[in-house]
Amino acid sequence: MDRKIRTFKRTLNKGDKYNTKIKEQMDIxxxxxxxxxxxxxxxxxxxxxxxxxxxxxxxxxxxxxQRRIYIFAMKNYWKNMTLNQPLRPIWCDYKxxxxxxxxxxxxxxxxxxxxxxxxxxxxxxxxxxxxxNFCQNYKKNHRNExxxxxxxIVEDEYYFLKMLGCxxxxxxxxxxxxxxxxxxxxxxxxxxxxxxKDMFEDNIEASxxxxxxxxxxxxxxx
Numbered sequence: 438m439d440r441k442i443r444t445f446k447r448t449l450n451k452g453d454k455y456n457t458k459i460k461e462q463m464d465i466x467x468x469x470x471x472x473x474x475x476x477x478x479x480x481x482x483x484x485x486x487x488x489x490x491x492x493x494x495x496x497x498x499x500x501x502x503q504r505r506i507y508i509f510a511m512k513n514y515w516k517n518m519t520l521n522q523p524l525r526p527i528w529c530d531y532k533x534x535x536x537x538x539x540x541x542x543x544x545x546x547x548x549x550x551x552x553x554x555x556x557x558x559x560x561x562x563x564x565x566x567x568x569x570n571f572c573q574n575y576k577k578n579h580r581n582e583x584x585x586x587x588x589x590i591v592e593d594e595y596y597f598l599k600m601l602g603c604x605x606x607x608x609x610x611x612x613x614x615x616x617x618x619x620x621x622x623x624x625x626x627x628x629x630x631x632x633x634k635d636m637f638e639d640n641i642e643a644s645x646x647x648x649x650x651x652x653x654x655x656x657x658x659x
Contacts (some may be wrong), residue, residue, distance in 0.1 A: 546634050
């Protein structure tokens, strides 16, 4: 009986979309508008409260009684606010978004300049080794050019830095292959960015028919 080979699918990065919802939420203008509108809203509420008949009656009560009514009302108010208001801070979604972008840079080998908050899509240029959607599509459509540049990087380790316009004596952390932590006797290192990643790995497309490891034949038991 023939059996089919199992194929594993791994899609490319899905994160090359600008999260406009978070950016709008954290826009300083929104906070300014909210602060301005809140003052107007508070003044309107105070005017309404002063016009209530019960407010005028409470004002006529002794001060100690007014104070007890105030304490009782505020306890109920904060009790309801604590139970009904979400405790998740407004910056939590944005922090999660930034952590995900940093993960793409360190783990997925997306170049730091191709993260969403650094370069607009229309301004991107292909960077060797970068695994963002733009660079992967460019590699697919310009295979000969990519192979030629990768060979130049193998022959000249500084060619990659020249491509990025990095001419400083001390190389930027995000353009280094490795980053060292610790001192000369006790240190550890992690790979920051590998420009030759494309030379040893081929991305597996969502469709197995587009994947270089797709098998068109079936195995038969020996």
